[in-house]
Every structure is written in structure tokens, then in C-alpha cells.
Amino acid sequence: MSSCGNPNAEADALMTRRPKYDRSKACVKCKSKTGNIVIRHAVYCKDCFFPLISLRFRRTLEPHVNPTLDLHRRKGLKASGNLLIGFSGGLGSTVLLDLVQKTYLAPRERQDGDQNPNGGCPWPKVVVAHIDTSSVLTEVQGESCRIRGVVESYGAVFEYLPLRLEDAFDQKWWRSVGGPDFVHPTGLDIINEDMFLKLLSSNRTSPSSALNAYIASLPTQTAVASGIQALVRVLLLYTAVSTHASHLLLGTSLTSLSISLISSISQGGGYSIKEEAQEEWSDNNEDGTDRTVRLVRPLREVGTKECTLWAWWNDLTVIGKHRYSGGRQDISALTRDFIVGLEKDYPSTVSAIARTCNKLTTKESTNTKCLFCERPVQSGIQEWKHKISIRSYRDLGPDIMSPPHMNLEGGSSGDSRPTHTGPVASNLCYACHTTWTSRSIRGNAASQNDIPIPVWVASRSDHHNDLRNGRKVEENDLQYLIKDFLLDSGS
Amino acid sequence: MAPKLCVLCETAKAMLRRPKTGQQICRDCFFYVFETEVHNTIVEAKLFKSGDSVAIGASGGKDSTVLAYVMKTLNERYKYGLELFLLSIDEGITGYRDDSLETVKRNQQQYDMPLKILSYDELYGWTMDAIVAQVGRKNNCTFCGVFRRQALDRGAAMLGVDHIVTGHNADDIAETILMNIMRGDIARLGRCTAICTQGEDTIKRSKPFKYAYEKEIVMYAYFKKLDYFSTECIYSPDAYRGHARAFLKDLEAARPSAIIDIIHSGEAFEVKEEVKATQHVQQTCQRCGYMSSNPLCKACTLLEGLERGSAESGLTERARKKLEAEGPTPENIRTIPFFNKTPSGNPGLSIAVEIPA
Missing domain, CATH: 3.40.50.620 (HUPs)
Known part of the structure; x- marks a missing residue:
């Protein structure tokens, strides 16, 4: 029900309900059969539904299969490497797997206007990777076997590759994907807005306990959800490189894309708005060559409703995607509830969000990649944060009048914490820096140290010593770290 | 338990938690940072x-x-x-x-x-x-x-x-x-x-x-x-x-x-x-001279709808076409005075300003 006011008190408060479909119940495509599904006010029959979804899938994916965009129409589809599909077992990735199999791996008759006239699969090998998140999500324990079963039900067309979320903290996995060795165990220290990496005395923790310590150190429920999401994404990207994949496909539907766009914007990820829909990610190899992976979301024009119908009519097994949810304290979960709820009253909202964001670009380009999420880092983030919210009187510019109620001249007053911007903060994107430093209203501004870091961060810090903070720890810093435990500030 | 001190001045008692930063600060520091x-x-x-x-x-x-x-x-x-x-x-x-x-x-x-x-x-x-x-x-x-x-x-x-x-x-x-x-x-x-x-x-x-x-x-x-x-x-x-x-x-x-x-x-x-x-390229309204992306600015469009008893015409395409089909704009409807901002800022229309006593 759409409402502009209180229908009990005002006669004209209710909007007229818009009919579910525009004209008649006949399919808008074949115009003869009675429709079975309404997609954004247009009616389709079951027979016309399958080619419609298949076409949307190919129309989104195929222009990005060949290394350069202008090749695909003239010479057919030929990718420069293998294909990696990220498979969670949820609705989107189940439909994606089915569409890839039906479109490129099953013998079929050619169709008019097919963008792949040579037929066959554009990728020499198709690998399906599943990341087991049972270390942090107890609900998914035991699902890996079922997920393997779904992949193997397609026969030998897919190669199954199981991964674990804790691989992000495992040097063995890092070496297996071709990551450079690193010898110095490194941890992350956070003093409010300041972050620095430092050498740890030992590296005895198992990947699983490192992952749990990492998750436990994230300051908000929102940070936990986005932290897990970032680990999954980067694990898949490095896995794609190690399997010589030129493409990584994810089963993000139109609905999921709109949710992640709004969620990302709400967490300060506006600079990565392009990457939310599609990204070109490069890994700098040890030999100096770049290995590039194109991350494509071929279902980004297919809504959840259409995915559900595809799965239902094709009798697909959907294991069910269990994602982390921090409830009312988690921005991703709040956004999901909001968009799904809004879609009922304003059905075009989901596609409007994706279409609007597709018309946006970033204001400036950059070559710096975020240490944690490996997405572009905008310049001047820390300066911007300092200007719009004063967190210490040491951040005040020379032209600013001192607080009239105190004397800052003698240096006896003011926040004692160090206010320099360390090399870690300047190598983080806005969203990742905020993930680590923004706290909920109930949270304490507690400092944390020795937080385990993902292997790609440790590797970069090992090869770029300037990222590690080798400065002598000042007395003020130490005092700040332990100040919550001091009973008397003079002690 | 000792009162929590303001994290900014570290001298006065913290009176509030700043919604923007979550920091606990005193009232004077809040006024100052705001x-x-x-x-x-x-x-x-x-x-x-x-x-x-x-x-x-x-x-x-x-x-x-x-x-x-x-x-x-x-x-x-x-x-x-x-x-x-x-x-x-x-x-x-x-x-x-x-x-x-x-x-x-x-x-x-x-x-x-x-x-x-x-x-x-x-x-x-x-x-x-x-x-x-x-x-x-x-x-x-x-x-x-x-x-x-x-x-x-x-x-x-x-x-x-x-x-x-x-x-x-x-x-x-x-x-x-x-x-x-x-x-x-x-x-x-x-x-x-x-x-x-x-x-x-x-x-x-x-x-x-x-x-x-x-x-x-x-x-x-x-x-x-x-x-x-x-x-x-x-x-x-x-x-x-x-x-x-x-x-x-x-x-x-x-x-x-x-x-x-x-x-x-x-x-x-x-x-x-x-x-x-x-x-749309920015232009000026033909009727009132205010900035507009169409020949008529939104205010003139809405006002014409009100004057002609068809308020919907400023809101929906269908109602606008219906109103257009009824004929051209009558000359006797009220319109907005022409907006002609001169560099001095005075458009020629002056109204008394109240000065504080």
C-alpha cells in the first residue's frame, strides 16, 4: 500500500494502487500466450522468459569477454585466459552457474543474432570457486559438501576449487596463488584515527585464529559485514590470477547490486562506485608483469524475482546463502531491508539505483590501491576528515583562533594522542579507513594493537618497509594506549 | 568514580558525546569545534x-x-x-x-x-x-x-x-x-x-x-x-x-x-x-525571466496550472498535454513579475525592509 499520510484521518492520503501489469495479461513478447510473470510491469509467458533472461545475461557479459571491446562482434568471443566463477550456493550464483553451462558449455542450436557465432566456450577452462566461511558463520557449517555436489552435478565441465575464508591469513595459500614470500610477521595497531603496521615477535597463530582475531577487532557490526565481504572478494581475485583466469564472474543480481551500491555509498565507498558494478583488477607480479582480471556481474540486469523463477522452472538446487548480518547495527543488512521494502511501493527503485550509478564516474583517477580491499585510493582523504571534524586541537590550522576557554600556548592542554597521518592511513581507501576507525555510539574509542592482517597486506608491508612504522613510540602514545587503565592521570 | 574529562581540553568535565565523532567533550569545547x-x-x-x-x-x-x-x-x-x-x-x-x-x-x-x-x-x-x-x-x-x-x-x-x-x-x-x-x-x-x-x-x-x-x-x-x-x-x-x-x-x-x-x-x-x-541546457523562462531548463520555468508552469484549474498539468505529462489541447494560455491569468537581476541586485521592484528597533 502506498501512503502519503494517515489514511484514517485524511481521505486523500492513499495513492491509487498502480496495476501490476500495464495492458493485458498476454505476453508482451509473443502476444499470444497468457503471461506467467510480470517483470517491471511487463508480462511474459514461460516460453519467452528463458530467452529473455539468457539474452540479458549475454548482453551484459559478452561485450566484456574479449580483451578489447571492439573485437567481439567481428571475430566472435575469445577470452585471453580461463574463467573463474565465484559460487556461494545462493540464488544468484546458482543461476549464474546454470546460465554459463547452458550458454557456453552445453551443445545447442545457434540462434539468430548470437554474439558468439563460432560457438563453443570462449574460455579454455572454467573453474568454480567456493569460499567456506564456516569459521565465522556457524550457520554454514557442513554446506561445502552440498555445494560441491551442486557443481559436480553439471559433470566435468566445471573444475571445483574449494577455499576457506581463513586462507586470507594463511601463508601456504598465499604461496599457492603465487604471492611473494614474506618473512616478517606484521600486525596492525590502531590509535583512534591513526593506524600503523608493526613487526610482531612471533607468528604462531593459526589462520583460523588470526581470522577470528581480525573479525573480533573490527569496531562495528557494519565493519564485520564489509570486512568479510572484502576478504571474499580479494581471495577470489588472487585465486583468479593463480588459475590464469582473465575473468571472474559473480552472481550479483540487479537487486543485490542496488543494495551493494547504496550500502557502499553509505559507508563512504563513493569513489569505488564503478568497481561495485564491474572492475578491472591488476596484480603486480614479481617479474614486473601485470596480471589483470576482469570482474563481471552478468546478472546485473536480472532481478531477484527473475532469478527465483529461473531457478524454480529449471529445478535448480539453491543451497541458500548465509551471509553475516549484524541486524539493526549493520548498514548492509539495513540497506537490504530498506531496498527490498521500498521495491514493494516503488517497484522501479531497484533498477533506478543501478541505472543512476551507471551514469556516474569518479572525479579524479589514481594509481594507488587500498592495502586492504585493493580498490583505488582517493588522495587527500585524511586532510578532508581533519577539516570537517576537529578531533584534536593539534589539528587546528594556524589561522584558527584558539579555544577561548583554554590556553594552548604552553602545550599543557589538548589531546595528547599523536596526530600525524601514518603511511597506513594514507594507503587506505576512505571506506576501509572508516571501517577501522568509525565506531558505533555505544562503542568505546579503545585502542587496539597486534591485529592480524591479511596476507596481501603483510606481503606489501614486507616489500615496502615504509609502510611499517619504525618510529620510536613516544611517551604520549604509550600513555594514550594505557590511559583507560590508569587510575590517576599523574601516575 | 572520577568524572570523565573532555577528550579535547582534558580539563573540564565531559558533558556530552558528540554525535559526529563519538568523542566525549565539554560544553565549551563543543561550541568551539562546532x-x-x-x-x-x-x-x-x-x-x-x-x-x-x-x-x-x-x-x-x-x-x-x-x-x-x-x-x-x-x-x-x-x-x-x-x-x-x-x-x-x-x-x-x-x-x-x-x-x-x-x-x-x-x-x-x-x-x-x-x-x-x-x-x-x-x-x-x-x-x-x-x-x-x-x-x-x-x-x-x-x-x-x-x-x-x-x-x-x-x-x-x-x-x-x-x-x-x-x-x-x-x-x-x-x-x-x-x-x-x-x-x-x-x-x-x-x-x-x-x-x-x-x-x-x-x-x-x-x-x-x-x-x-x-x-x-x-x-x-x-x-x-x-x-x-x-x-x-x-x-x-x-x-x-x-x-x-x-x-x-x-x-x-x-x-x-x-x-x-x-x-x-x-x-x-x-x-x-x-x-x-x-x-537540458540552462536558459531563462520566457514568461518571468527566471532560470529554467525549459521555455517556461517550473514555477510558471505550476502557476498556470493553478490559474487554469488544472494543477496536475505541472506534474504529469498527460495532464500537461490535456491542458495544451484546451488552447493557448489565456491572457488574463496571474503571472509572476519579470525577474531581471541587475548587477546591483535590484530587480526594480522594491519592498520596505524592517529594520530592528
């Missing part, structure tokens, strides 16, 4: 130059009341050299605007600033009460928003000022970013994060509270004991904005930095060049 951040915003965006005449859009509500107070404080503290005015628009909403205007009149005395009140009735020949009587409550916010924007510009031109500052706060801007994304309004999305907007022939308009949280504005007004009017507009139910606002409040509750994070996102992206090329 005012200094507004000053930083003004200086960073180079909003004013010495000698500028600036009208403060004053509704009597918390935002504009705090804005008037802070502008006066900063103007004196940092010697901006601004001549400040209060400019109010009387939409003609009985039981709401008439009461809030009383607050503005008191502010005029308290802050010692000249006040100009311009009414919809005076400018358009219609009050909001009369508009709601014709269009109902569903779309009245569209009429009010369009008419107010133009009324502010015209009021500012009458005052001969160079600049209008409004009390839009960080929550308003974050909400607008979300709304424009959700309804696909790419033109507004492109400009809603700009701190200052100015058309070729319109008066500069800016938002010094762009990074100020609504909660902190309320806190500031509360601790300073400022005199403001705090009732929601009786015609305000804008369902879509209501959804966006409720969502934003949920986000803020989950993570208070969400408001500023959304603004940062909005500042980080822009509309692609190829999309900008397809947007």
Missing part, C-alpha cells in the same frame, strides 16, 4: 569576500536560527566584513508559518539584523493554504519547494544582496544524495553536494552547515538557549523523502559516521561527461 568547523567550511570553499551582503534564509526553525547566530558570531570573530540580513518566505500556511515568523521577528531583534519577509501571496497570488485546497495534500510539497526557491532569489534581489545562505545541514544533504540516486535524478545528484550553487544570472546560494549534523545543531541551540520554532510543517508528508529520512536515521544509529560518509561518497563521484551532454 563553530570552527563551520568556519573551516566557509574558508575552504571561499564562500564570501569582505563587503558582501548576505541574506540568511530564515524560517524560524532550528537550522536557520542556529545559522543566523553562528554567522553573526563568526562574522565578528573572524572579521568577515559581511552585511547580514534575515530573509523569510511566508508560504501562507495558517497555524504554522504565521507562528514561525513570529520567532523570526524575535530573532531580528535578538541578532540585530534587518529582516525582509516575502509572501507567496504577494509574489504568486496564491498561498499554500489555497494551493492545498485545490491540489490536495499529495503533491503540495512540489509546489512549495519550487515556489520557495524562486521566492528566496527574488527576496534576495529585492534586498540587493549578493548571496543567500541556507540552513541545509549534513543530514539534509546525505538524504538528498540517497533520494536522487533512488529516483534517478541525475541532474540534481550532480549538484546536490556542491556547497555553493550559482546560475549565470541568479544569486549565489550556499550551505555553511553542509558538514554539521542535525543532532549537533539541536544540541547547539539547546545549550545556547536559542529561541526557535520546532513544529513540522502541517502539509509536509512527502512519502518518498520520509522513507529516505527514516533509512538515514537507521544508518546513523548503526554507525554515526554514515551521514558524513554518504556526503564523502557524493563528493567523490560526478556525472559522466557523455550523460551531462544529454541534459
Whole structure:
């Protein structure tokens, strides 16, 4: 029900309900059969539904299969490497797997206007990777076997590759994907807005306990959800490189894309708005060559409703995607509830969000990649944060009048914490820096140290010593770290 | 247990938790950082130059009341050299605007600033009460928003000022970013994060509270004991904005930095060049001379609909075509006086300004 006011008190408060479909119940495509599904006010029959979804899938994916965009129409589809599909077992990735199999791996008759006239699969090998998140999500324990079963039900067309979320903290996995060795165990220290990496005395923790310590150190429920999401994404990207994949496909539907766009914007990820829909990610190899992976979301024009119908009519097994949810304290979960709820009253909202964001670009380009999420880092983030919210009187510019109620001249007053911007903060994107430093209203501004870091961060810090903070720890810093435990500030 | 000390000055007792940063600080430090951040915003965006005449859009509500107070404080503290005015628009909403205007009149005395009140009735020949009587409550916010924007510009031109500052706060801007994304309004999305907007022939308009949280504005007004009017507009139910606002409040509750994070996102992206090329070119309204992206500006379109008894024609394409089919615009309908902003800012129409006693 759409409402502009209180229908009990005002006669004209209710909007007229818009009919579910525009004209008649006949399919808008074949115009003869009675429709079975309404997609954004247009009616389709079951027979016309399958080619419609298949076409949307190919129309989104195929222009990005060949290394350069202008090749695909003239010479057919030929990718420069293998294909990696990220498979969670949820609705989107189940439909994606089915569409890839039906479109490129099953013998079929050619169709008019097919963008792949040579037929066959554009990728020499198709690998399906599943990341087991049972270390942090107890609900998914035991699902890996079922997920393997779904992949193997397609026969030998897919190669199954199981991964674990804790691989992000495992040097063995890092070496297996071709990551450079690193010898110095490194941890992350956070003093409010300041972050620095430092050498740890030992590296005895198992990947699983490192992952749990990492998750436990994230300051908000929102940070936990986005932290897990970032680990999954980067694990898949490095896995794609190690399997010589030129493409990584994810089963993000139109609905999921709109949710992640709004969620990302709400967490300060506006600079990565392009990457939310599609990204070109490069890994700098040890030999100096770049290995590039194109991350494509071929279902980004297919809504959840259409995915559900595809799965239902094709009798697909959907294991069910269990994602982390921090409830009312988690921005991703709040956004999901909001968009799904809004879609009922304003059905075009989901596609409007994706279409609007597709018309946006970033204001400036950059070559710096975020240490944690490996997405572009905008310049001047820390300066911007300092200007719009004063967190210490040491951040005040020379032209600013001192607080009239105190004397800052003698240096006896003011926040004692160090206010320099360390090399870690300047190598983080806005969203990742905020993930680590923004706290909920109930949270304490507690400092944390020795937080385990993902292997790609440790590797970069090992090869770029300037990222590690080798400065002598000042007395003020130490005092700040332990100040919550001091009973008397003079002690 | 010893009282918690302010994390900024470390001498006074912490009195509040800052909504924007979560820091526990004392009252004096709160006043200081709030005012200094507004000053930083003004200086960073180079909003004013010495000698500028600036009208403060004053509704009597918390935002504009705090804005008037802070502008006066900063103007004196940092010697901006601004001549400040209060400019109010009387939409003609009985039981709401008439009461809030009383607050503005008191502010005029308290802050010692000249006040100009311009009414919809005076400018358009219609009050909001009369508009709601014709269009109902569903779309009245569209009429009010369009008419107010133009009324502010015209009021500012009458005052001969160079600049209008409004009390839009960080929550308003974050909400607008979300709304424009959700309804696909790419033109507004492109400009809603700009701190200052100015058309070729319109008066500069800016938002010094762009990074100020609504909660902190309320806190500031509360601790300073400022005199403001705090009732929601009786015609305000804008369902879509209501959804966006409720969502934003949920986000803020989950993570208070969400408001500023959304603004940062909005500042980080822009509309692609190829999309900008397809947007309407700015022109002037053939009828009233105000800026417009069509031959007739939105205010003239809406006013013509009201005058001809077809208010819907300014809102839907179907109703507009129906009205066009009824024939050309009659000559006897009321129209908006021609807007001809001269460099001095005086459009030739002068109305007496109330000077504080």
C-alpha cells in the first residue's frame, strides 16, 4: 500500500494502487500466450522468459569477454585466459552457474543474432570457486559438501576449487596463488584515527585464529559485514590470477547490486562506485608483469524475482546463502531491508539505483590501491576528515583562533594522542579507513594493537618497509594506549 | 568514580558525546569545534569576500536560527566584513508559518539584523493554504519547494544582496544524495553536494552547515538557549523523502559516521561527461525571466496550472498535454513579475525592509 499520510484521518492520503501489469495479461513478447510473470510491469509467458533472461545475461557479459571491446562482434568471443566463477550456493550464483553451462558449455542450436557465432566456450577452462566461511558463520557449517555436489552435478565441465575464508591469513595459500614470500610477521595497531603496521615477535597463530582475531577487532557490526565481504572478494581475485583466469564472474543480481551500491555509498565507498558494478583488477607480479582480471556481474540486469523463477522452472538446487548480518547495527543488512521494502511501493527503485550509478564516474583517477580491499585510493582523504571534524586541537590550522576557554600556548592542554597521518592511513581507501576507525555510539574509542592482517597486506608491508612504522613510540602514545587503565592521570 | 574529562581540553568535565565523532567533550569545547568547523567550511570553499551582503534564509526553525547566530558570531570573530540580513518566505500556511515568523521577528531583534519577509501571496497570488485546497495534500510539497526557491532569489534581489545562505545541514544533504540516486535524478545528484550553487544570472546560494549534523545543531541551540520554532510543517508528508529520512536515521544509529560518509561518497563521484551532454541546457523562462531548463520555468508552469484549474498539468505529462489541447494560455491569468537581476541586485521592484528597533 502506498501512503502519503494517515489514511484514517485524511481521505486523500492513499495513492491509487498502480496495476501490476500495464495492458493485458498476454505476453508482451509473443502476444499470444497468457503471461506467467510480470517483470517491471511487463508480462511474459514461460516460453519467452528463458530467452529473455539468457539474452540479458549475454548482453551484459559478452561485450566484456574479449580483451578489447571492439573485437567481439567481428571475430566472435575469445577470452585471453580461463574463467573463474565465484559460487556461494545462493540464488544468484546458482543461476549464474546454470546460465554459463547452458550458454557456453552445453551443445545447442545457434540462434539468430548470437554474439558468439563460432560457438563453443570462449574460455579454455572454467573453474568454480567456493569460499567456506564456516569459521565465522556457524550457520554454514557442513554446506561445502552440498555445494560441491551442486557443481559436480553439471559433470566435468566445471573444475571445483574449494577455499576457506581463513586462507586470507594463511601463508601456504598465499604461496599457492603465487604471492611473494614474506618473512616478517606484521600486525596492525590502531590509535583512534591513526593506524600503523608493526613487526610482531612471533607468528604462531593459526589462520583460523588470526581470522577470528581480525573479525573480533573490527569496531562495528557494519565493519564485520564489509570486512568479510572484502576478504571474499580479494581471495577470489588472487585465486583468479593463480588459475590464469582473465575473468571472474559473480552472481550479483540487479537487486543485490542496488543494495551493494547504496550500502557502499553509505559507508563512504563513493569513489569505488564503478568497481561495485564491474572492475578491472591488476596484480603486480614479481617479474614486473601485470596480471589483470576482469570482474563481471552478468546478472546485473536480472532481478531477484527473475532469478527465483529461473531457478524454480529449471529445478535448480539453491543451497541458500548465509551471509553475516549484524541486524539493526549493520548498514548492509539495513540497506537490504530498506531496498527490498521500498521495491514493494516503488517497484522501479531497484533498477533506478543501478541505472543512476551507471551514469556516474569518479572525479579524479589514481594509481594507488587500498592495502586492504585493493580498490583505488582517493588522495587527500585524511586532510578532508581533519577539516570537517576537529578531533584534536593539534589539528587546528594556524589561522584558527584558539579555544577561548583554554590556553594552548604552553602545550599543557589538548589531546595528547599523536596526530600525524601514518603511511597506513594514507594507503587506505576512505571506506576501509572508516571501517577501522568509525565506531558505533555505544562503542568505546579503545585502542587496539597486534591485529592480524591479511596476507596481501603483510606481503606489501614486507616489500615496502615504509609502510611499517619504525618510529620510536613516544611517551604520549604509550600513555594514550594505557590511559583507560590508569587510575590517576599523574601516575 | 572520577568524572570523565573532555577528550579535547582534558580539563573540564565531559558533558556530552558528540554525535559526529563519538568523542566525549565539554560544553565549551563543543561550541568551539562546532563553530570552527563551520568556519573551516566557509574558508575552504571561499564562500564570501569582505563587503558582501548576505541574506540568511530564515524560517524560524532550528537550522536557520542556529545559522543566523553562528554567522553573526563568526562574522565578528573572524572579521568577515559581511552585511547580514534575515530573509523569510511566508508560504501562507495558517497555524504554522504565521507562528514561525513570529520567532523570526524575535530573532531580528535578538541578532540585530534587518529582516525582509516575502509572501507567496504577494509574489504568486496564491498561498499554500489555497494551493492545498485545490491540489490536495499529495503533491503540495512540489509546489512549495519550487515556489520557495524562486521566492528566496527574488527576496534576495529585492534586498540587493549578493548571496543567500541556507540552513541545509549534513543530514539534509546525505538524504538528498540517497533520494536522487533512488529516483534517478541525475541532474540534481550532480549538484546536490556542491556547497555553493550559482546560475549565470541568479544569486549565489550556499550551505555553511553542509558538514554539521542535525543532532549537533539541536544540541547547539539547546545549550545556547536559542529561541526557535520546532513544529513540522502541517502539509509536509512527502512519502518518498520520509522513507529516505527514516533509512538515514537507521544508518546513523548503526554507525554515526554514515551521514558524513554518504556526503564523502557524493563528493567523490560526478556525472559522466557523455550523460551531462544529454541534459537540458540552462536558459531563462520566457514568461518571468527566471532560470529554467525549459521555455517556461517550473514555477510558471505550476502557476498556470493553478490559474487554469488544472494543477496536475505541472506534474504529469498527460495532464500537461490535456491542458495544451484546451488552447493557448489565456491572457488574463496571474503571472509572476519579470525577474531581471541587475548587477546591483535590484530587480526594480522594491519592498520596505524592517529594520530592528
